[in-house]
Amino acid sequence: MGKERGRDIGGVAAASPIWLAPIAGVTTETYRSLHARLGAALVHTEMISAAGLSRNNAKTARMIGGRCGVPTVLQIFGPDAEVMTRGAEAALVMGRFDAIEINMACPMPKVTRKSGGASLLHAPAESCRMVAGLKRFGLPVWAKIRKTEPGHHPLSTGDFVSALIEAGAGLIIVHGRTPSQRYEGAADKDAVTAMAAKFPGMISASGDFYAPDDAKAYLDGGCVSVLAARGAMRDVFLIPKTLSSLGFPTEEKYLNMSPPEQINLLAETVREAVKNEGERFAAVMARKLLSGMLKGVRGAARLREDCASHRDWPSLEKALTAFAIAE
Ligand SMILES: Cc1cc2nc3c(=O)[nH]c(=O)nc-3n(C[C@H](O)[C@H](O)[C@H](O)COP(=O)(O)O)c2cc1C
Incomplete structure (x- = not known):
């Protein structure tokens, strides 16, 4: 329970401003639980199709998953307020x-072909109707947006944020890349902190959080929280390192885990994934986690290559255990 209490950010009590981003195909219940354990004060589901949810299909039900001891945000996408x-x-x-x-x-x-995701930056009125419509559930309604492009989108980023807040949004997460940049080029941190200065207490940051100083720059710029996305995939321990570096409480044991301890953490997580998300997904998760672990450890690159050829979790587990024993 203690972990669930904290500062009110966007209507949600979060113990710190270091959060886990929504990542499609990654932020399942098991992955969210791992990062909650490592110190993320809030986690996101991956984006889930609102149309799929109302059709009640098995895939979307699996994406919902269970809770993990810290606040969890449901992220959905769709074309209009009704859906x-x-x-x-x-x-x-x-x-x-x-x-x-x-x-x-x-x-x-x-996603954009079906009028969802970033295509909503072209439709401010519908975006505001979505916010207003979702308020009926009594939960805070948040929006995750990108920087808009002058001459391409109808509103500036600031005017779009302002309209969403007026419609009732409790928090806006701004990713400092335009949609046409996709995931390339540097994220424009100044564009995000300019929004934080304009809308105090209302802006969370996303984009290029790879090291504690990246989070510090966003927080110093007035953002109320920062989302770890690819940074947490490249370095599984980014969140505890950042918490420690910025002076937030963190569990010491995650700051300097030995290689066998890291493999143990990976194996525990993947065993959970076998239960929660199934054997096939678990093997994929094992390889993804491995790419963000054992940084600078001798032989780790060879282990990663070796694991790439194992398709199932039992054989991956054997290779990992052999490595841990040899360490
Ligand atoms: C593989 C992948 C999947 C993503 N899935 C989602 C998603 O489901 N919902 C969302 O809002 N953003 C999604 N994002 C965007 C991230 O949440 C984040 O905003 C973006 O990666 C910028 O942060 P970074 O530069 O620190 O990675 C995804 C990003 C990646 C790389």
Whole structure:
């Protein structure tokens, strides 16, 4: 319970401003639990299709998953307020969440073609209707957006944020890349902190959080929280390192784990994934986790190569155990 208490950020009590981002195909229940354990004060589901939720399909139910001891935000995407409301209603029957977040940031055609994600930056009125419509569930409603492009989108980033707040959004997460940049080029941290200065207490940051100083720059710039995305995948221990570096409470044991301890943590997590998400997903997760662990450890690159050829968890586990014993 202690972990759930903290400062009110966007209507949710979070113990620190270092959070786990929504990452499609990654932030399942097991992955969220791992990062909650490592110190993330709030976690996100991956983006879930509101239309899929209201059709009650098995895949979306699996994405909902369970809770993990820290506030959890449901992120959904869809084309209009009606679809989003029906999707949220179905999701709230399946799981318990602390806030509902609208994805207005995903630039991938499979989402934008259906008028969801970043295509909403072209539709401010519908985006505001979504926010207003989702308020009926009594949870804070958040939006994750990208920096808009002058001459391409109807509103500046500031005017878009302002409209969403006026419609009732409790927090806006700003990713400092435009949709056409996708995930390339540097994130524009100044554009994000300019929003934080303009809308105090209302802006969270996303983009290029790879080291504690990146989070510090966002927080010093007035952002109320920072989301770890690719940084946490490249270095599984980014969140505890950042908490420690910025003076937030953190569990010492995650700061300097020996290689066998890291492998043990990986194996524990993957065994959970076998239960929660199934054997196939678990093997993929094992390889992803391994790419963000054992940094600078002799033989780790060879182990990663070796593990790439193992398709199932039992054989991966054997290779990992052999490495841990040899260490
Ligand atoms: C593989 C991948 C999947 C992502 N999935 C989502 C998603 O489901 N919802 C979302 O809002 N953002 C998603 N993002 C964007 C991240 O949450 C984050 O905003 C972006 O990666 C910028 O942060 P970074 O530069 O620190 O990685 C995804 C990013 C990546 C790389």
